[in-house]
Amino acid sequence: MRRHYTFFPGCCLDGNAVAYGLSLAAIAKVIDLDLIELEDWNCCGSTPQASVSELASLCHSSRNLALAEKKGLDIVTECSDCYLMFNKTNRHFQDNTKLKAILVTALAAGGLEYHGTLKIRHILDVIANDVGYDEIKSKVKVNLGELKVAPYYGCQVVRPLPNFDHPEDPQSLDKLVESLGAKVTPFPLKTRCCGGSLILSEEGLALQSIHRLLENAVSNGAELIVTVCPLCQANLDLYQGKVNRKFKTNYKIPILFFTQLMGIAFGIDNKTLGVEKCIVPADKVLAKSLQGDKGG
Amino acid sequence: METKEKETKAFIDEICSIPGGEKIRLCIQCGTCSASCPNVNKMDYTPRQLIAMARAGMKNEVLSSNSMWCCASCYLCTVRCPRDIRPTELMHALESMAIRYPSKNTSVTTPAMYASFSDFAYSLGNVPDVGFMALYFFRTNPLRALKMLPAALSLLRHKRLFIKTRRLKPEAGRQLKTIVDKAEELAGRI
Structure with missing residues (x-):
């Protein structure tokens, strides 16, 4: 069954998370998702902006929601921060907070209105709950064999508002990885912070977080980490070398978007999925597991 | 007291x-x-x-x-x-x-980073990695940009860094600014 959504890519798909967009487009064809990009969207308002002015940030977010509400479909995004911002903004409209009056008048000044009716979805939620694990399983063509995967959620896909999964011990990505045929390794820190954008201004602080996560995943036997958040991917992948230098470690664990792993299991080639864009190369780990498949 | x-x-x-x-x-x-x-x-x-x-x-x-x-x-x-x-x-x-606040802490650069992000979000409607980071380093310590060079080159080599950015249609950009300006004007009045 073809499912239709308004799609909000966010700024990162044009930037360092380009592989997330490529792999999502590729698997969307397989699981029949129709992701219609919102026209003329703007930055979601994002956490850094909320720290400068919460109101300006809510305005950015509201404009997107107002444009999307007209389309009548759920809005889905792959970015955890955009997801959080939209939920936060929706809460103001639904709970009739003091700010709602300001936002309504401000939107009207721009010729827009928003009524708070939109359902905000993360792409993980859509894939896990709308498409479902059985359908995903039925599309698997490549046996991932013994590939040991740590499912990393990060923070903002599950917090702070109650949504589709548990805020500290979520399961949807675990089950998704299992339905692809890979082995899920225990990952107690799966919803712990990667340091976020503080990697730019407080590098030492963020490296400590990244180190903690890598250590936790690897010591539990993971050969690969999959994530749902563009910033988590960038921090764990791009800064792994720096962590190694600072903490005298030797991590070489590839960090894939979960959509890339889905694509691999669906038999889509690495180039289409943007696998070669990983800074820590993923091909060796993947080749090993796929070779095991031939042997078995 | x-x-x-x-x-x-x-x-x-x-x-x-x-x-x-x-x-x-x-x-x-x-x-x-x-x-x-x-x-x-x-x-x-x-x-x-x-x-x-x-x-x-x-x-x-x-x-x-x-x-x-x-x-x-x-x-x-x-x-x-x-x-x-x-x-x-x-x-x-x-x-x-x-x-x-006037006597803000000068040892932290996160405010400058957030402000650079925010300025891009407002003026362009979206936040390109390159532009936002360049502005942040320019405002804090341009020499630190050199430290970021290896990471930037690594992203470039893996085709994850783009100089050209997506632009909103001019009328969409104006609409966004109108909304933000109006909200700030209203909030100022409360």
């Missing part, structure tokens, strides 16, 4: 007037936020201490501390807080106050 009391009340009222700061009076000082925070070891004061200090009227110490700038917005404290005061949003509220 009536003046001191008045100042304290004014400071708490100011925090309460910012979205996210409203619930600071409800804190029972249980320390769950501090115990949950992944970055607490880098903070001048823990979140629990910061709340106590704010309520004691220690405006200068609170606004010039590095504590809120160490918050990575992971919201773990928020989902655990038994009083539902949303400490993450309280941190954002303190950040937005500190940015406007």
Whole structure:
């Protein structure tokens, strides 16, 4: 069954998370998702902006929601921060907070209105709950064999508002990885912070977080980490070398978007999925597991 | 010490007037936020201490501390807080106050990073990696950009860094600015 959504890519798909967009487009064809990009969207308002002015940030977010509400479909995004911002903004409209009056008048000044009716979805939620694990399983063509995967959620896909999964011990990505045929390794820190954008201004602080996560995943036997958040991917992948230098470690664990792993299991080639864009190369780990498949 | 009391009340009222700061009076000082925070070891004061200090009227110490700038917005404290005061949003509220406070802490560069991000979001409607980082380094310490060079080259080599950015249609950009300007004008009047 073809499912239709308004799609909000966010700024990162044009930037360092380009592989997330490529792999999502590729698997969307397989699981029949129709992701219609919102026209003329703007930055979601994002956490850094909320720290400068919460109101300006809510305005950015509201404009997107107002444009999307007209389309009548759920809005889905792959970015955890955009997801959080939209939920936060929706809460103001639904709970009739003091700010709602300001936002309504401000939107009207721009010729827009928003009524708070939109359902905000993360792409993980859509894939896990709308498409479902059985359908995903039925599309698997490549046996991932013994590939040991740590499912990393990060923070903002599950917090702070109650949504589709548990805020500290979520399961949807675990089950998704299992339905692809890979082995899920225990990952107690799966919803712990990667340091976020503080990697730019407080590098030492963020490296400590990244180190903690890598250590936790690897010591539990993971050969690969999959994530749902563009910033988590960038921090764990791009800064792994720096962590190694600072903490005298030797991590070489590839960090894939979960959509890339889905694509691999669906038999889509690495180039289409943007696998070669990983800074820590993923091909060796993947080749090993796929070779095991031939042997078995 | 009536003046001191008045100042304290004014400071708490100011925090309460910012979205996210409203619930600071409800804190029972249980320390769950501090115990949950992944970055607490880098903070001048823990979140629990910061709340106590704010309520004691220690405006200068609170606004010039590095504590809120160490918050990575992971919201773990928020989902655990038994009083539902949303400490993450309280941190954002303190950040937005500190940015406007005259004797701000000069040792933290996170405010400049957030401001650079915010300026791009407002003026372009989206935030290109390259432009936003260049602006941030220009405003803080251009030499630090050199330290970022290996990371940038690595991204470039893996075709993850783009100089050309997506632009909103001019009318869409104008619409966004109209909305933001109107909201700030209205908020200023309250």
